[in-house]
Amino acid sequence: MDDDPRxxxxxxxxxxxxxxxxxxxxxxxxDPGTDRIMAVWNPMSTRGPGDPSLxxxxxxxxxxxxxVFGPYEKLLADGRRLSSVSAILRDxxxxxxxxxxxxxxxxxxxxxxAVLSAFGAPTASRPEPLFEHDWNERVQxxxxxxVRECGRPVERxxxxxxxxxxxxxxxxxxxxxxxxxxxxxxxxxxxxSTVYGLLAELRAPxxxxxxx
Amino acid sequence: MDDDPRxxxxxxxxxxxxxxxxxxxxxxxxDPGTDRIMAVWNPMSTRGPGDPSLxxxxxxxxxxxxxVFGPYEKLLADGRRLSSVSAILRDxxxxxxxxxxxxxxxxxxxxxxAVLSAFGAPTASRPEPLFEHDWNERVQxxxxxxVRECGRPVERxxxxxxxxxxxxxxxxxxxxxxxxxxxxxxxxxxxxSTVYGLLAELRAPxxxxxxx
DNA sequence: TCCAAACTGGACATAGAGTCCGGCCATGGA
DNA sequence: TCCATGGCCGGACTCTATGTCCAGTTTGGA
Numbered sequence: 001m002d003d004d005p006r007x008x009x010x011x012x013x014x015x016x017x018x019x020x021x022x023x024x025x026x027x028x029x030x031d032p033g034t035d036r037i038m039a040v041w042n043p044m045s046t047r048g049p050g051d052p053s054l055x056x057x058x059x060x061x062x063x064x065x066x067x068v069f070g071p072y073e074k075l076l077a078d079g080r081r082l083s084s085v086s087a088i089l090r091d092x093x094x095x096x097x098x099x100x101x102x103x104x105x106x107x108x109x110x111x112x113x114a115v116l117s118a119f120g121a122p123t124a125s126r127p128e129p130l131f132e133h134d135w136n137e138r139v140q141x142x143x144x145x146x147v148r149e150c151g152r153p154v155e156r157x158x159x160x161x162x163x164x165x166x167x168x169x170x171x172x173x174x175x176x177x178x179x180x181x182x183x184x185x186x187x188x189x190x191x192x193s194t195v196y197g198l199l200a201e202l203r204a205p206x207x208x209x210x211x212x
Numbered sequence: 213m214d215d216d217p218r219x220x221x222x223x224x225x226x227x228x229x230x231x232x233x234x235x236x237x238x239x240x241x242x243d244p245g246t247d248r249i250m251a252v253w254n255p256m257s258t259r260g261p262g263d264p265s266l267x268x269x270x271x272x273x274x275x276x277x278x279x280v281f282g283p284y285e286k287l288l289a290d291g292r293r294l295s296s297v298s299a300i301l302r303d304x305x306x307x308x309x310x311x312x313x314x315x316x317x318x319x320x321x322x323x324x325x326a327v328l329s330a331f332g333a334p335t336a337s338r339p340e341p342l343f344e345h346d347w348n349e350r351v352q353x354x355x356x357x358x359v360r361e362c363g364r365p366v367e368r369x370x371x372x373x374x375x376x377x378x379x380x381x382x383x384x385x386x387x388x389x390x391x392x393x394x395x396x397x398x399x400x401x402x403x404x405s406t407v408y409g410l411l412a413e414l415r416a417p418x419x420x421x422x423x424x
Numbered sequence: 425t426c427c428a429a430a431c432t433g434g435a436c437a438t439a440g441a442g443t444c445c446g447g448c449c450a451t452g453g454a
Numbered sequence: 455t456c457c458a459t460g461g462c463c464g465g466a467c468t469c470t471a472t473g474t475c476c477a478g479t480t481t482g483g484a
Contacts, residue, residue, distance in 0.1 A: 005304065012279040013225050013312050016299035020283050020314050067224040071232050087228035092217065092304070100225050102232050135388070159430070176347070178390050178441090179471070191432050196473060371461075390472095393441070403463050408442055431480070439472070448463075454456085 006031075006098050007039050010089055017102060018042045030099040032088070044082075044103065071104075082106065107153070135177050142168050143187045154189045159198075162188060166198050175199070218243075218310050219251050222301055229314060230254045242311040244300070250310060256294075256317060283316075293318050347389050354380050355399045366401045371410075374400055378410050387411075 007029060014027045018041035027041040070085035082103045091097040146165045147154055157165070165188065174180050185195045219241060226239045230253035239253040282297035294315040303309040358377045359366055369377070377400065386392050397407045 008306075009302065009304065010225070012299040012301055013222070015280040016282070016297040016312055016314060017229055019280055020295060020297040020316055068227040068231055070228070083232060085228040085232040087224035089224055090221065092221065094220075100228055102228060104232055176390055177388055181472075192472095193433075193474090194431055197431085200474090391440075404441095405443085405464070406462055409462085412442090425484100427482105427484090429481090429483100432478085434476095436475080437473090439470105441468100441470075443468075444466085446463105446465100448461105450461090451459085453458085 004038060006091075010098055010100065011039065014039070014041050014100065021102075021104065024105045026103040026105075028101040028103070030101060032096045032099050038098065044105065135174060135180065136183060138172065139169065139174055139180070139184055139187050142172065142174075154187075157188070162190065162194075163198055163202055166195070166202055170199070170202065216250060218303075222310055222312065223251065226251070226253050226312065233314075233316065236317045238315040238317075240313040240315070242313060244308045244311050256315065347386060347392070348395060350384065351381060351386060351392070351396055351399050354384065354386075366399075369400070374402065374406075375410055375414055378407070378414055382411070382414065 018027045026044040029038040031038045067088045071083045084103045087100045089098045185192045230239045238256040241250040243250045279300045283295045295318050296315045299312045301310045397404045
């Protein structure tokens with residue numbers, strides 16, 4: 001399919017964008033006739049050439065629609081948020097030749113933004129923590145920091161990750177607070193049972209060594 | 213110049229990229245024949261259509277070079293650093309039709325990174341202000357201070373005194389901690405019942421105003 | 425595709441939190 | 455001296471939160 005003249009035509013532009021945006025952007029060329037993917041650069045999902053386009057990316061084919069569509073937000077199955085644009089690419093005669101779709105993963109940027117906003121006045125201005133009325137917030141902060149560190153959203157954390165987070169929370173004394181466990185469970189997107197299970201494992205004088 | 217068929221051909225793709233990357237990316241279409249700019253989206257410099265390409269962006273025209281060039285770093289006059297890619301776009305016959313150049317301003321990201329690393333250590337290394345594992349001690353402290361203030365030993369405190377102390381403890385969030393009440397009771401040399409009684413009175417939306 | 429490990433949601437047992445109440449003791453007025 | 459009163463005590467009691475357990479389901483790998 002690489003020898004499709006349309007792919008040959010548009011590939012350089014696609015490769016350029018894919019190269020510029022590194023691993024955070026996926027560039028897809030759709031065939032507007034067959035509604036299938038002609039080529040993909042930096043695939044983020046498992047779709048490949050020949051697969052149906054799905055996703056309604058081709059809505060833009062509506063003749064009354066503008067040639068460039070977006071940016072709009074798309075959600076991946078694993079929770080990543082994408083900023084997407086589509087463009088109808090035309091041949092010399094003005095007929096649709098391909099549909100270009102660029103999907104930019106904004107998760108890393110949003111994580112960075114989250115870190116940024118996590119700092120700011122609060123850190124400095126926290127005069128006397130008093131007793132952390134907002135231990136709640138602290139839980140979010142610990143979880144959030146960890147997520148940012150390892151670059152995975154909460155839902156994608158591994159068992160080991162969760163153990164590590166719980167370790168930090170435990171160390172921070174969070175579980176000495178009333179009603180803390182359910183809050184932690186929610187923050188970790190996990191059930192109360194699981195929290196107790198992991199906690200037991202963590203507290204056991206046993207086997208595994210836990211990273212902090 | 214907008215009616216140049218080459219611009220018509222490539223514009224949608226350019227607009228799409230420009231739209232996706234917002235104000236941080238400049239998309240330029242060069243005419244490889246005249247070494248001039250055909251079109252610009254999100255211009256970051258003052259260059260416009262018809263201006264000479266300058267910048268050696270067209271080095272890529274070397275026939276032995278690959279069609280996609282970069283990303284490489286460029287420096288703007290005002291100090292901004294760009295990540296750039298260029299791509300040679302060809303017509304149906306394989307002849308160079310235009311040179312696409314996308315310049316991504318990495319300054320905002322680098323600033324963010326700088327902030328991040330400046331604060332970096334703190335985030336990770338925050339040894340954990342602990343969670344006042346010694347809230348216990350804090351209780352003693354509050355009670356002790358009060359006793360010193362009014363010069364009466366704990367056993368001689370009046371009802372009002374006790375209310376005041378409980379007010380402070382409450383405000384400090386002590387009662388959000390598990391098992392705190394009995395500790396407080398002991399610190400006040402008073403029974404658990406009494407603490408709950410006073411606390412109820414304190415929390416009631418009622419009568420007396422309590423000094424803090 | 426299949427399996428084992430991991431997670432879930434709910435049932436359950438128990439501890440802790442908070443309420444109530446009868447009785448005790450100190451104070452103060454007659 | 456005696457009683458009335460207000461406040462505290464301690465223990466019984468209820469209800470909520472905590473922690474455990476288990477069977478059923480999901481999920482990530484081989």
